[in-house]
Amino acid sequence: MSDSTPATIEDVARIAEVSIATVSRAIHMPEKVAKSTRLKVNQAIALTGYTTNAMARSLRLGRSNMILVVAPDIGDPNFSSILVGLENEARAHGYGVLIGHTQNDAQRGLEYLKFFNSNQAAGLILFTGILPFGHQEVTPRLPPTVGVFEPVFNGGIPYVGVDDVEGARKAVDLLISEGHRRIAFIGDSHTRLAYGRRRSGYEAGLAAAGIPPNRRLILEGDGTVESGRLALEQLFMRDDLPTAFMCVNDQTALGVALGLKARGYEIPDQFSVTGFDDVPQASFMTPSLTTIRQPRTAIGKHAMALLLEMLSDRTPSETEILLRPDLVVRNSVGPPPTRR
């Protein structure tokens, strides 16, 4: 009864008194088999506890039920909640999730492609904006792929991200509505596409409020805590201070906040600060950080859904999905100090 080896399709066929072909059809194309037969097969399946052998199936079909997810760093706290969305969606459709990380090593990225040679994975979710497969000229044939956060570098690959422009716009609008008019943007960068878009949102917000742009209030930064601190120092040295700092991400905001605290200033009484991303740490800061939340689980869900769509029919319904980010109001923003 309870065999040591799992039941095969043949066991089911014997018990249901049909051929294995019929069993297979009853499972995968139920409309092709007579109702009575279907019933017998289902009973036999229940009796044996049969589960179709995914290995044999994948071998025969030349296609597996695994999705490979490659990120530069799976240790990144941002990664895990996206993973939740990815995994839930995948499982809901009978797919499993395989993970890998490149740690920005192209060679390692290349290794993961082997999963596709042998159909160990059917599709790819890519976190890096840049293809992790070395120089772009020799781009190997890619499996069905969906990018997350940023478009994949050499294009033609659909991706799911957040509407950075709108997010930035929400932050700057909040600051303006509190009465700020001198708002710095910390973390401009030419290498990160998302940062450029956030800057666009910032500029659009200022323009909409009729505030003339001020290039001296836009500072470079690479998104690290240190870069925030550095930018702050530059502003202090110039003696050309804003009343609010809009930062390109939460790490930068933390750097700014630490710098201000070190100089003895109070947030939000004397300066306001906003971030972007809503990393888990944001609510732990003092004061807790007002920021823009990336809907991470939703991003994962959509990315996986898009990929699965590509896997069934060939044409994805959309080639770019931008989700709406939310403003998370905490305690780092207030009205500018009244000048008197």
Added chain:
Amino acid sequence: MSDSTPATIEDVARIAEVSIATVSRAIHMPEKVAKSTRLKVNQAIALTGYTTNAMARSLRLGRSNMILVVAPDIGDPNFSSILVGLENEARAHGYGVLIGHTQNDAQRGLEYLKFFNSNQAAGLILFTGILPFGHQEVTPRLPPTVGVFEPVFNGGIPYVGVDDVEGARKAVDLLISEGHRRIAFIGDSHTRLAYGRRRSGYEAGLAAAGIPPNRRLILEGDGTVESGRLALEQLFMRDDLPTAFMCVNDQTALGVALGLKARGYEIPDQFSVTGFDDVPQASFMTPSLTTIRQPRTAIGKHAMALLLEMLSDRTPSETEILLRPDLVVRNSVGPPPTRR
């Protein structure tokens, strides 16, 4: 030349002018094939870019090169750094990592067992202390399994964790060396084994310092922020205050810190607080939290190494690996206020 379909072992055999059996042997048991033949085969492999089809191999062997990792919540920030350790170690041995989460739903846990019916996975890494497979009486046959953090509930399964007793001991020793003698332990629990061990460390530390135990200073808690706050309130109501709070984890410590701040007390000037785990947020708190670091990446690495060992020969060299936790000194601990 660059076919659309990947090369099979047969292509290699044809080019090398040998049989497919010889190719297989050249790859997996090189000592069994003549040196000259091996050379020809290797050249043919290089020429064709052959990669052995993992599906066919797994089907034939009845064993795959995937390890399933199941956690209650893969969104937990603690999870991701362990994952790094797991994945690195797995890949170094030619294994891939498959992930799943149960969200404490036994049914979902059960679903993942299907991966083993069809040999889609060869081994299991389990994060929950309790088996995620419903009631324990009907425990299904488990594949080779290693637990992480806590021993798996119905035993007999090796696990990798941290030496909680030693970690707690380090925390309490620090507090004692700063001069504290009235030290509360927040977060006692009968359900979490790790918490019990941390309490043991606390008690051992007090005993070693000749401080008599005081049951009124040991408070229940489930490890949430709220539980920390609650325990604090109880202590205040009793008007029986310690000078330091040793918390069973960082969340609890945050709850205590927030409660103290809300009552207008300063940390560490008036009260000292320690945590356990060193979650990423710990350094963002104000004041930053002195805590015990779990060597997460190392835990992942050891757990995977142990599992792979079980997969090759049947007997694991050890059945319990406890890693040494480190004290991370930040700013939440100071000497007790001088009474005057």
Added chain:
DNA sequence: CTGGGCGATGTAAAGGTTTACATCGTGCTG
């Protein structure tokens, strides 16, 4: 010189599916 043994290689089966094609029977049309 013959037979046995051994090292190197080949042959073929097995692993569990899916599916093109063949077969069978029934009911309808002409």
Added chain:
DNA sequence: CAGCACGATGTAAACCTTTACATCGCCCAG
């Protein structure tokens, strides 16, 4: 009533490996 079409089912090949067993030469001992 004959023939055809169609729906339901069965047969067998193919997917790509690994490996037990067979085969083939060759060397050495008797």
